[in-house]
Amino acid sequence: MTDQKYIVEIAGLRKRYPGVDALDGIDLKITRGEIWGLLGPNGSGKSTLLKCIAGLVKPDSGQVTINGSKPSRKTKSAVAFVPEIDHLYNWMTVQQTLNFISAFYDDWQKEREQELLEFMKLDPRKKVSTLSKGMRARLKLVVGLSRNSELVLLDEPLSGIDPSSRDRIVEGIVRQFRSEKQTMILSTHAVDETERLYDSVIFLSEGRVHISGSAEELRIKHSKSMNELFKEVYA
Amino acid sequence: MKRFLRLLGKDLEASKLPILFNSGLSIVWIAFLRYRYEAGWSLGMVFILMTIPLTFLPIWLMWQTYQTLRTEWREKTTYTLLLLPIPGWQITLSKWTALLIEFTIVLAALVGSALLFFLGPINEYYGSFLQAVPLTWFLRNGFLLYLGALATFSSFIILVQLAFIVSKLVGRFRGLAALWTLLLATWLVERVGIILDPLFRWLPPIHIEQLFRLDVIAQYTNYTPEIAYHYSAEVGSWLATLGLFLLSSWLLENWIETDD
């Protein structure tokens, strides 16, 4: 029986790569309708965890369920994953990219795609290969947010990006997030810039959950910002 | 269907340059031969040299099969592809279809330019023969040969796809894994053919001389060969190849991980 309160449930998740335990026993329940911050330094397992939820990485043991089902073709229709790396076809134009990907999703919102394109100041005729890193990050976000996905996973959406693009991306996330029917998990090590976005946070360290809970409760409990807490945890 | 066509469109578009390059090269080669023919090379030798691209074509197709998959990995577009909520076979089938279309286009460029550039010499030497044999005979047999080539290449493509996908399942020695998979899969396809052979003996043989209407040219040779083609062993091999196609599609959908 699916627990309606949680969209993602993770139990005893382990993943080992040659020489490293990327995930070393993760137990988590992600509350529906919230924005979650998955925080941790590089190499703490954030990316691997998101890929496990997206179905791009197969765990060695333990399990992940999304609405009660293991990652599969079915869950892929409900999940939007925006990876950290550039995963779009370089030879396509911005519009071709959106036309190609949108064909595979029934929940693609054409009007929202156009609205986001405009908001992100992207030229639909430009080739992906000619876009700057910041513009490509914006395009990836348009791809991720143009759908009514129940679960949106953003892997380091701000890393290596100019400040003006960072601002646009944060505002784009806030504008498009539909808490009634959407849940978002955002991984980052840039905590101060995204601090205000989170309902809940997870501090990941060497493949384990260090702290997890409501951001506001943590502020009350520690009288510290998430960024200060982050620095303290990883000092 | 709409989704499959999108995939196919993308795969063809991505191979636009190699298609243009190879078609162009074929046409230039034929034009060069025509020029050499004018300069005194014999027609027989020119005809033999004309078939060189034909022997390269299957090798190129194998390379291209490997290359189209490798590019997806190198450019990290596997993320886009594997995130799509579609069965794995649509991805492999789309690439398979695109490769056969590529083969067809390059072949058409080669045959088309050969006919165009050598229309004069052919008419001069074989005019009387060509007038006696109806055009439809050439078209029919040409098409049958083309189908045969497609059938052979399509199984090659499937084996190379499997080899590539298996190589991505292992952490290291990927080249070696691909090579071994290719060899083992080829061996398996042959073995299954032999093992299942008795099951399909009841199938009637195909009479090649009827299929190709060899009687049409018999008047020139005074001899019609009788060639009965028993394909009971091939049926098993085809089934095995189909099985391997489903296997690589399943592996791609369920077991492949993206790596950075």
Add this chain to the structure above:
Amino acid sequence: MRIDFDPAVPIYLQIIDEIKRQVATGVLAAGDKLPSQRDLAAELHVNANTVQRAYREMEAEGLVETLRGQGTFICQDPNVVEKTRGEMINKLVADFIRSMRSLGCSDDSILALIKLGLGKNEEIFEKRGVKKND
């Protein structure tokens, strides 16, 4: 609306404080419409759930009321505005006294210091050529 957030303090409380401050200073009057939760969230770069929580708390306190399909409004009752102003003043005074006491000041010295401070403020006003109102 602009808020310089102190990230160490719960964000929804800071939103409530800012709206209360605007009510107390008359920027927002009784019956005024508040921005929609989504708009305010986008403006402040915060999560819409946080704005929702702030609005919910203010509604529970009776400061605002939500009319279905129309939005959230500052309570029509003028007493509420007065009450909010009074609460803010009380809170500031209480915070001030607590801080001063924690620094070891006696009640007498706090009073004396306040008088001294008010005097200084007058000087500053005069220097800048600002007329004092109260």
